[in-house]
Amino acid sequence: AQSVTQPDIHITVSEGASLELRCNYSYGATPYLFWYVQSPGQGLQLLLKYFSGDTLVQGIKGFEAEFKRSQSSFNLRKPSVHWSDAAEYFCAVGARSRGNEKLTFGTGTRLTIIP
């Protein structure tokens, strides 16, 4: 069965600083990988996704992520964070089963931005 580990429960960074959120997955084949963001009181919004091809993927809001098969990782990065980036971030791995798309989510990383 697939699984996702986000080892950092809570991260605090200063506005303007760089950011890296870690994600490790377990899956028996090439996974579909996603990063979602959840602002307080909101649903989830897709930041970026990896299906195949170039291992460095660009997303919305200046985020990027790199798929590293050898490390089973899909870390999310941003060179300079903004106060509006404060939110909960979820990594997810997808698998196709019987034609359905099922996502398994990590436990999330809460990002706090300090001025």
Added chain:
Amino acid sequence: SAVISQKPSRDICQRGTSLTIQCQVDSQVTMMFWYRQQPGQSLTLIATANQGSEATYESGFVIDKFPISRPNLTFSTLTVSNMSPEDSSIYLCSVESSGTGELFFGEGSRLTVL
């Protein structure tokens, strides 16, 4: 992209009662899912809502507790039956963007059971 509306956005309910959550999508979609997000936790898939047939439930979730309807390709309901405080969660409706594997989420229904 798909726009998903959920109702109610939040509710406070008494133990032993049932609540039905509605999910309306602005376009026809094949795949609709219901997730639960318990306080401080990640998302857990409850079931896949199938149009014209019974929902497909994940391990640990049963139809008697979480009956689901899917009368057409734009609408689904999830009922939380015989609620207890442990059912206090955010319940999220999700749809798959056809052919891309992306999931779009509603804003969720925050349920508090007293």
